[in-house]
Amino acid sequence: MGTWDLGPFDNDSAADFCGSLDRAGEAERAGLLRAALDAAATAEGYLDGDEGAPAVAAAALVAAQLTGGAGSGSAYGPKEPLPELPGDLRPLAVRALDRVTGGDSELAALWDDAGHGEMWRRDLGRLRAVLTAP
Numbered sequence: 001m002g003t004w005d006l007g008p009f010d011n012d013s014a015a016d017f018c019g020s021l022d023r024a025g026e027a028e029r030a031g032l033l034r035a036a037l038d039a040a041a042t043a044e045g046y047l048d049g050d051e052g053a054p055a056v057a058a059a060a061l062v063a064a065q066l067t068g069g070a071g072s073g074s075a076y077g078p079k080e081p082l083p084e085l086p087g088d089l090r091p092l093a094v095r096a097l098d099r100v101t102g103g104d105s106e107l108a109a110l111w112d113d114a115g116h117g118e119m120w121r122r123d124l125g126r127l128r129a130v131l132t133a134p
Helices: 012-023 026-041 049-064 089-100 106-113 117-132
Strands: none
Touching: 012 026, 012 049, 026 049, 026 089, 049 089, 049 106, 049 117, 089 117, 106 117
16 A cells, blocks of 8 residues: 555545545445445454555545544545535444554554554544544
8 A cells, every 4th residue: 555644545545445435426425434434443353454544534534524624635535525424424433543543453553663653643533533522
């Protein structure tokens, strides 16, 4: 997986996921987000980076619709607008982020090995805080 920055859309897997969102019909986009989040949140064993990266992007897109959330801010985020997302994606996004930042995750291991794990977790912690805010 090619990665060029810490942002939730700044890697090949997330950019590909966002491209899939753009190609999908508006009515399908929430389902694609749910599937990406669920794949990470419910994964057993070692979480592959190609499952974790789309989940991080999906969580960022869910948070973007909330107070305090930011848009993609990346040329690699989706270009097409997302519909209003169902509220039950928030807790699923939190579970996915918790799984991605946990000890049995390729993304976490890669960021730790690169010496940027603390900064990466801090960024995802801010995203998590938006998702858990009342």
